[in-house]
Amino acid sequence: MFSYWEEQSFFHYDVVIIGGGIAGLSTAISLKEKEPDLHIAIFERGIIPAGASLRNAGFACIGSFTEILDDLEHMQEDKVLQLLQLRREGLTILRKRLGDRNIDYHENGSYELIMDNEIPLLDHLDKVNRLLYPLLQGTAFSLCNERIREFGFDENKVKSMVLNHFEGELHSGMMISALIEKVIRLGIEIKTGCGVESIHEQKNGVTINIKDPENKSSVSFSAYRAAVCTNAFTEKLLPGIDLQPGRGQVLITDIIPDLSFKGIFHFDKGYYYFREINGRILFGGGRNADFAGETTTDAALNESIQQMLEGKLNSLILPGRKVTIAQRWAGIMAFGIDKFPLIKKYSDNIFMAVRMGGMGIAIGSRAGEMLADLILESGSRQSRNFGSSRRQAVSYPETPNSKPETRNPGPNHTQ
Structure with a gap:
């Protein structure tokens, strides 16, 4: 009472x-x-x-090159541009509303690792840049292959690298x-x-x-x-809406001495992502390796994906270096038909x-x-x-915590 x-x-x-x-x-x-x-x-x-x-990677991103290219195969060009515009507008509002300093926003570079089987996709780089130029008012993507060795990635696996000029990172x-x-x-x-x-x-x-x-x-x-x-x-x-949960697996390392890169990184159409944060590597993704298992609202660890992430960390991102994992977690995203x-x-x-x-x-x-x-x-x-x-405390839909009105309350949406 x-x-x-x-x-x-x-x-x-x-x-x-x-x-x-x-x-x-x-x-x-x-x-x-x-x-x-x-x-x-x-x-x-x-x-x-x-x-x-609070369980993401802190990427202020609009989409990687291969992700956008994949979208263009499944969506009309105008829809892809609308989606990118929505992301750009959202980031602009966020940064203006809060200020870059208050969210620790930086642009230390945004890169995509291109594997051997993806090399033919680079033939479409100019086409994608031309498509995005009117929206971004600049060239979105350029090659930066010279940084593969500088960053210490496995050159036998990473055959090219694409720089995105319109993405950043923040502290979630x-x-x-x-x-x-x-x-x-x-x-x-x-x-x-x-x-x-x-x-x-x-x-x-x-x-x-x-x-x-x-x-x-x-x-x-x-x-x-x-x-x-x-x-x-x-x-x-609200039952009956077009929505499916999608769990994302994440890990973060202990501090790594002399880490050779900063910025944010993607590969495999954005399904994998990693970044430097305070001398550590935060690495997440792999949902595409087990779509069925990751279609859940249970924020539990998927051991097989966590092991796969750790394997890629040790072989692809930091080959020849031994690192320890400080934390692991999962976050729940939501997807739909588009x-x-x-x-x-x-x-x-x-x-x-x-x-x-x-x-x-x-x-x-x-x-x-x-x-x-x-x-x-x-x-x-x-x-x-x-x-x-x-101003009018007497004009509410009904008085809560008391006997409801006898009229039909309408549809009932139960969690």
């Missing part, structure tokens, strides 16, 4: 955002920047963001911390350890049910709009920005901006009360 003060102050919002990762935090910031009077809360199931936002922890600080400065509430059990569509809004660990009971919140930004975990809340994020209105009062396709750092900020625009457009068209929760 809650007090009058609690019910008046803590259970009613204009917008509740479910998911406190890049997309969710960015959506909240964009909403508040556009409509400062909105009363907004973010519900995050983890003590810290529990999805891919600093990025999320800076986003959270921005959210707090804007007066947005963040509730962590707050796993959403279900969302119920109401006539003039939504009710959101949370498992209260203190009382071991369900607690209901109300809002005019709900924004679901739970990426790979969305199916539990590579575009799913940013849409799910129902009258429920919206989503999910399915970042392993490009959440690049896409998340732009996705949040687009979702904010959708929500605000719906508010201006459908509800005169939208945006008034601080």
